[in-house]
Amino acid sequence: MTAPHEIDVVVYGATGFVGRLTAKYLAEHLPPTVTVGLAGRSRSRLEAVRAELGPVATTWPLLVADAGDPDSLAALAARARVVISTVGPYAKFGLPLVQACAEAGTDYVDLTGEVLFHRESIDRFDDLARSTGARIVHSCGFDSVPSDLGVHALHRAADEDGAGPLTETTFVLSALRGGVSGGTVDSLRTQIDVVRRDRAARRLAASPYSLSPDRDGEPDLGAQSDVVMVDGRSIAPELTGWKAPFVMASYNTRVVRRSNALTGWSYGRRFRYREVMSVGSSFASPVFAAIVAGGLGALVAGLGFAPTRFVLDKVLPAPGEGPSKKTREHGHFAVDVFTTTESGARYTARFAAQGDPGYKATAVMLAESALSLATGGGALHAGGGVLTPAVAFGDVLTRRLREAGFDIEVRRLP
Structure with a gap:
């Protein structure tokens, strides 16, 4: 024993x-x-x-x-x-x-x-x-270590430089190759089922501070949407092309905001955080970003409507399923997080790895x-x-x- x-x-x-x-x-x-x-x-x-x-x-x-x-x-x-x-x-x-x-x-x-x-x-x-x-x-x-540790690294660097608290901060999924997680899809199904029948749960899930230890103590920073299309140049002058919504932004952003609150808002009381993904830098990037945004909305709507959910359940991966060994080994991801501090200093953090992000x-x-x-x-x-x-x-x-x-x-x- x-x-x-x-x-x-x-x-x-x-x-x-x-x-x-x-x-x-x-x-x-x-x-x-x-x-x-x-x-x-x-x-x-x-x-x-x-x-x-x-x-x-x-x-x-x-x-x-x-x-x-x-x-x-x-x-x-x-x-x-x-x-x-x-x-x-x-x-x-x-x-x-x-x-x-x-x-x-x-x-x-x-x-x-x-x-x-x-x-x-x-x-x-x-x-x-x-x-x-x-x-x-x-x-x-993958949810939510790159997001959380990426912002933590930015905060540490700015703090060591005496550059002041963080303000506008954006996670950009710059590269991604890998399979779709059956477990993630099943989690999405479960949450959709709950919020459809429970208005209080729906309001909680929509709140940007739903994981905060003190929601009443959070600063009023105005609307903080999770489904955003943005011009890369509004994130950093170095970025080109429009960026599309990232499917896990509605979760990861709340984890990062909880980290800020648990540490006495050490990132800053004016810290605003969002997550997007790259769809290329060509002249067509606004179109691609719009297609991604529309596709995410259609997926959520489809899983919430019985006839289309039946069809989607036939094609989406089931819980416990995963990609082949070849897909796992050849996958990769790269995240770049950009921030500006209250003093105007700018930093970026890269968080990247080989291997399918959702599995290996x-x-x-x-x-x-x-x-x-x-x-x-x-x-x-x-x-x-x-x-x-x-x-x-x-x-x-x-x-x-x-x-x-x-x-x-x-x-x-x-």
């Missing part, structure tokens, strides 16, 4: 697509002093996954646990120092495990991109996690987030609570990702 909290990192959902990728990364990059366990509903399937990971995983303990069995989740949380959860949609399956970790004082990371789940986690378990010291860190993959790169970010908690010690955020990647990990995760091959750099612009 393993003693309480003796296993450093447990991958919950290890038999799923992203869970297997995360376990594989850990098996290949595990520090010699860190222990790992695999958790899921089926012991036989866990044994099959462990066998695929090679000799290093031979002695990894297997923990049978299910979202519908609170006792099994409590037993899992009691044995782990850090739990990685890849079991979504989190609104359906995530809260019991968050509760178990908050009660046990166990650190927790996941991949959610669901505003309403994240908000409920804060409302129900933030105080509890603070009291036990559990660090509950949502959104430790996400598995690296998720695993390194857990390893940050397991090995980061006093360099990490000292207290518990429902935190963001920037607040929980900050420079520790930035350093680990650089060592894993990510390109993360900041430079001051003329």
Whole structure:
């Protein structure tokens, strides 16, 4: 019998697509002093996954646990120092495990991109996690590590230069190649179902400060739309072409604003944040941007209307599905975040990596987030609570990702 909290990192959902990728990364990059366990509903399937990971995983303990069995989740949380959860949609399956970790004082990371789940986690378990010291860190993959750590890096650079707080800040997805995540699509379906029938949830999801610890204390900065088409030159003189709305902006922007609020609005009280994506720099870029905006609107509308949802469900990837190994290996992404400080200084941060962003790169970010908690010690955020990647990990995760091959750099612009 393993003693309480003796296993450093447990991958919950290890038999799923992203869970297997995360376990594989850990098996290949595990520090010699860190222990790992695999958790899921089926012991036989866990044994099959462990066998695929090679000799290093031979002695990894297997923990049978299910979202519908609170006792099994409590037993899992009691044995782990850090739990990685890849079991979504989190609104359906995530809260019991968050509760178990908050009660046990166990650190927790996941991949959610669901505003309403994240908000409920804060409302129900933030105080509890603070009291036990559990660090509950949502959104430790492509959503929302590049966004959150990119802005954190800009803030650090401006602060070190004495350039003042950040003001207008824009994330630009400059390059992207990869597959579509079935889990992300299923999370979108789940949230659409909730907001269709619940007016209060609809208002909460639409609020730019829906994840803030103190929504009444947020500054009044006027309208902050998530569906924006902008001329690149309005972001930075160096940018050409119009930029289209980014599909995950409605989630990532709220995570970044929560980071600002959790740190006493350290980015600035005039900090405004938005996310867009490049569609090229040709004369036709406004047309392409409009097509993307219209397509995103049509997708959301289609998933909210039964006849078109039936058709879309036939063609969109299902939960648990993912791209081929070739697609995962040949994928890549690059994000450039631009800001201007109150003194007029301009900075840009680049956050880029090889590998499909929603799968291979996400598995690296998720695993390194857990390893940050397991090995980061006093360099990490000292207290518990429902935190963001920037607040929980900050420079520790930035350093680990650089060592894993990510390109993360900041430079001051003329």
